[in-house]
Amino acid sequence: MKIGDLAECAIWLEGTETDAMLKQWATDCPFMMANTHEPKLKLGPVDFEIKRPGQDRVPPVPDHVKGPDVRLLVATAEVLGFEQVRKESFLSELSEADLVRLRASTRKAHGRQLPDNVCDQIIERLGPVAAGVVLH
Template structure:
């Protein structure tokens, strides 16, 4: 994604959801959109719309979705920019060669291609623990 693009997040509903459930989905959207696209996205204000099966840009309804009022709830937000990795982070302390190797290993461990930003997030979370374990083994 790049600045100016629209990030989207959508969910099928079947008409049996409570208003509380729908409010919670709207409240969680900003976080979920950033995580679904790129953990370092800065998003603009969210807008919501309801789309019905058969409308423009609405995919076919999944077979398991059935109910009295099937519709697609869509949240969109403009990409305003990207956060940078903080200077004190584990990832920022790695040289380019080591970071490249860790990204490759992360993709292999996940069994799929992941964007660099997602790999960096996983490395940031797991790297210090793994480095500590290696240091501990080296001492014994």
């Protein structure tokens, strides 16, 4: 990516999400967009848009997504610059067994199947607080 590009993140919604779930995603999304690139992105304000199946740039609805109001929530933000990712990692301190347990707890907390890399980003951000609650 380069300065001026749009970073994008999207999630399928089923129409059964609570306000708290949507607020959590709105909080997590900028973090995920910035931290899934190296070097880490510095982003402008995040804009959210609801897209419906069949609209431009909307992929087919995955088979596991079903609900009364299926739609795609898309977040975009302009890339303003870059910053170095910190070298220290909470994840690197975890045993494989603890990482598996934290990923499972993260998926349960978010009420849906998340890929390992997204779980890892959330775990890295929450760090020792999450480990203290889940592992003890």
